[in-house]
Amino acid sequence: MRIYIEENYEAMSKKAALLVASQVIINPKSILGLATGGTPLGMYNCLVEMFHDGELDFSEIKTFNLDEYYGLSKEDDQSYYGYMNENFFKHINILKENTDIPNGKAEDVLKECEAYDEKIKVSGGIDLQILGIGSNGHIGFNEPADKLNVKTHLVNLSQKTISDNSRFFANKEDVPKQAISVGLETIMKSKKIIMLASGKSKAEAIKAMVSGYVDTHIPASILQTHSDVVLVVDKEAASLI
Ligand code: GLP
Numbered sequence: 001m002r003i004y005i006e007e008n009y010e011a012m013s014k015k016a017a018l019l020v021a022s023q024v025i026i027n028p029k030s031i032l033g034l035a036t037g038g039t040p041l042g043m044y045n046c047l048v049e050m051f052h053d054g055e056l057d058f059s060e061i062k063t064f065n066l067d068e069y070y071g072l073s074k075e076d077d078q079s080y081y082g083y084m085n086e087n088f089f090k091h092i093n094i095l096k097e098n099t100d101i102p103n104g105k106a107e108d109v110l111k112e113c114e115a116y117d118e119k120i121k122v123s124g125g126i127d128l129q130i131l132g133i134g135s136n137g138h139i140g141f142n143e144p145a146d147k148l149n150v151k152t153h154l155v156n157l158s159q160k161t162i163s164d165n166s167r168f169f170a171n172k173e174d175v176p177k178q179a180i181s182v183g184l185e186t187i188m189k190s191k192k193i194i195m196l197a198s199g200k201s202k203a204e205a206i207k208a209m210v211s212g213y214v215d216t217h218i219p220a221s222i223l224q225t226h227s228d229v230v231l232v233v234d235k236e237a238a239s240l241i
Contacts, residue, residue, distance in 0.1 A: 001210065001224065003231045005238040009198045012234045013042025016130070016196050019230060021050055023128045023192070029060045031120075033129035033186070034088075035140075036065065036080045038168075039196050040130060041087060048091040058094040064120050065101040066131075066140035066187075070154060070178035072104045078169060079104055102152065102180035113152040113180060120186055129190035133197050136160045137205045137218035141181035144217040149183040164201075184222060193229045195220070197237040206233060207240035 006012040020043065023030050034040075050056045065080055072079040081101045089099055100119060106112035120126065131139050136158060142148055143158045156178055157165075166172040187193070197206050209220040210231070223229050 001229045001231055003210075003233070003238075003241075006232065006234050008234050009042055012196060012198055012232050013040075014046055016040070016043040016194055016232045017046030017050065019194050019232070020047060020128065020130065021056055024056050024058065024061060027127065028057055030062075030127040031123050031125065032061060032063045033126040033182075033190055034063050034065045034084065035130045035132045035196075036067070036083050037132045037165075039132040039198055043130070043196065044088040048088065051092045056092075058092045060098075061094055062098040062123060063094070063100065064116075064123075064126065064182075064186075065099075067179050067181040068102040068104040069176040070104050070109070070180055071176050074103075074105075076104075078174070102182075104176075104180065106180070109154050109180065113154070116152045116180075116182070117186065120182075126186065126190035127192065129187055129193045131187070131193060131195040131220075131223075133195060133202055133205050133209065133220050134161055135164055135201045135205055137208055137220045139187060139195075139220045139223070141179040142184060142187075142219040144219060146216060148216050148219055148222075149181075150185045151183040152186070153181065153183055155179050155181050184219070188222065188226055190226075191228065193223060193226055195223065195229065195231050196233070197231070198234045200236045200239065202233075202237040203240045206231075206237050210241055
């Protein structure tokens, strides 16, 4: 695992954007796995800037997002569909039909999960996966547990995650209790992975993630067994390693 420790959030975002930009330049038909949350916002801003400067072309890029809140429609401001559109897609020349996010309003969730896995498989799999990390060590919405899911699945969010993510909602009660998340297979089969982490609240999770042990209660620790992971962290997130 290559680790870049950057001075602050801005530097972390810039480094991550450069890594994504090189992937897009090297292979303009890349399949990108995308993450949401507060952490990658700066990276998306940098990529949008590079696009406006004429440095990047997303017209043949395809994307699959890691997860979506269950029960939120595409129109909901707090949905990850809304997040991606607002923070990235509407600012670049990516084609709508080339972007995929699990449908949080799917009536048949099992069918939705199977179809999502199949679509990723048919596309050839993820070339570059962007990941954040939950303060409890989750990736996507693969929450700490005795057993971890391989496939895309419906997950009950942990109290910690609900509490962490409540900062994006008007009331804690508004945070959905469930989500659809890709499983560890999609993440681990990605050819390259970039994980971003910023701030003191992520320091414990980052320490456990690089500990030398795989622990299902720190789902991100499985990344130690992937052959091409780049960890981009700021000094605070790296303070315990
Ligand atoms: C969210 C997302 C993850 C994200 C993580 C950290 O709930 N499901 O994909 O990486 O939690 O979020 P943040 O970057 O806001 O700390």
